[in-house]
Amino acid sequence: MVTRPISPASRRATAHRTTNALSRSLAGAQGETHGVDGVFVMAMLALTALGLIMTYSTTYYWSYLREGDPLAIFGRQVLFAGLGLVLFMALSRFDYGHLRRWSVVLMALCLLMLLLVALIGADRFNARRSLVAGSVQPSEAAKIIILIYAASWLASRRDQVRSITNGLAPFGVIIGIGAGLIVIQPDLSTTLVIVLAAGAMFFVAGASLSQVALVGAIAALAFLGLVRLFPHATARLDSFLLSLSDPNSQAHYHIQQALIAFGEGGLLGRGIGAGYQKFGLLPTPHTDSVFAVLAEEMGWLGIVVTLGLFVLLAWRAARIAYRADTAFGAFLGIGITTWIIGQTMINLLAMTALFPLPGVPVPFLSLGGSSLVSVMAACGILVSISRGTRLPVDTPGSNNLDEIEGNETERYRATTHFRRRDGRPRSAGVDRFEKFASDRSRALYSRSRLRGGGPVRWRA
Secondary structure, three states: OOOOOOOHHHHHHHHHHHHHHHHHHHHHHHOOOOOOOHHHHHHHHHHHHHHHHHHHHHHHHHHHHHHOOOOHHHHHHHHHHHHHHHHHHHHHHOOOHHHHHOHHHHHHHHHHHHHHHHHHOEEEOOEEEEOOOOOOOHHHHHHHHHHHHHHHHHHHOHHHOOOHHHHHHHHHHHHHHHHHHHHOOOOHHHHHHHHHHHHHHHHHOOOOHHHHHHHHHHHHHHHHHHHHHOHHHHHHHHHHHHHOOOHHHHOOHHHHHHHHHHHHHOOOOOOOOOOOOOOOOOOOOOOOOHHHHHHHHHHHHHHHHHHHHHHHHHHHHHHHHHOOOOHHHHHHHHHHHHHHHHHHHHHHHHHOOOOOOOOOOOOOOOOOHHHHHHHHHHHHHHHHHHHOOOOOOOOOOOOOOOOOOOOHHHHHHHOOEEEOOOOOEEEOOHHHHHHHHOOHHHHOOOHHHOOOOOOOHHHO
């Protein structure tokens, strides 16, 4: 009998099929299932509802004066909330693994839109942030897309993260291009949020503390230079430095009125809609200053409850990232969590005179269709990550090395691809896989077989 030789491609295909079958059987044996994080969804919906309440409270007077209808602006925000909810539901059912496949295309479209805004965008309040005045701001969508691309890049290069030339430098260039196009709008606050989220992802991917310190120093110097480049940013920084000595007399007028609102609210507040700082005294009460209005109308108790909802959201989001079934999902989850919570804390610190005024809205709470839709879409991606991906861990022709540490199932999946010391991927033979599959204890081989440490810092 003549035996036909088995080609390397057939051996790899057989290994993939056997791996996936064994993964499914092990998952069933362990009873592990992926599902929706109900606590996370409830926290998101509660914050969205609170945001709609604050939108009505901060805009009904302004809406009546400008449009003759106290519900006009509120109605538009409700429509955006509905659109955000549709996107949330769609993305929560969408396999997030496809985002990695499309990350390059999404990033190219994102850079194109940001470039068009810089060239032919509409000028409003000495800034150019949309193609048409009052339309959707591409910088809000850019937050998600840049984080998706950064997560994809880190997942495919995580054994090179500790390298300056192959890790830190190219990652900095990738983030710098997108952030630079947002800086020239100018929009330093959005740039700050993106850099913070990308930095958290880079740290979780395995960057050393010296790299983190270097990145922090470079980012601080760059932002200081940019602040001095734009007069409005310089004025805000100088006002903040003066306020450190005496916030009541030296602080920016905006901060003084915000502090008054916090003080007037007391423990229980004046009641929803009963605050008076929003009637021409407090600048931008519907966007940047929404925390101050909330404190005046709902008191410190309302602030504590609101921050509790954000803490609950952050905890469940971090939990989703911690339990993600791919390194790409873990990195993306950390990036989204850092974006939402970082942006919230920056605004709160600014309203309490502990940080220079950045002009950044509060996720969920501030008026703004682009902001609300983008953050709800990001939450949909987090729910998708909690469900898990149904795509193969390694796809033909890709440089995907998603080694997952969460359970035995994913460790079996991770054994089908290894990386040579020269950086090129190689497939393990069928005989090598069968040897591992014959003994489950040997399948859980030492992590030292992978060069450069774990794909996620907490799994190292």
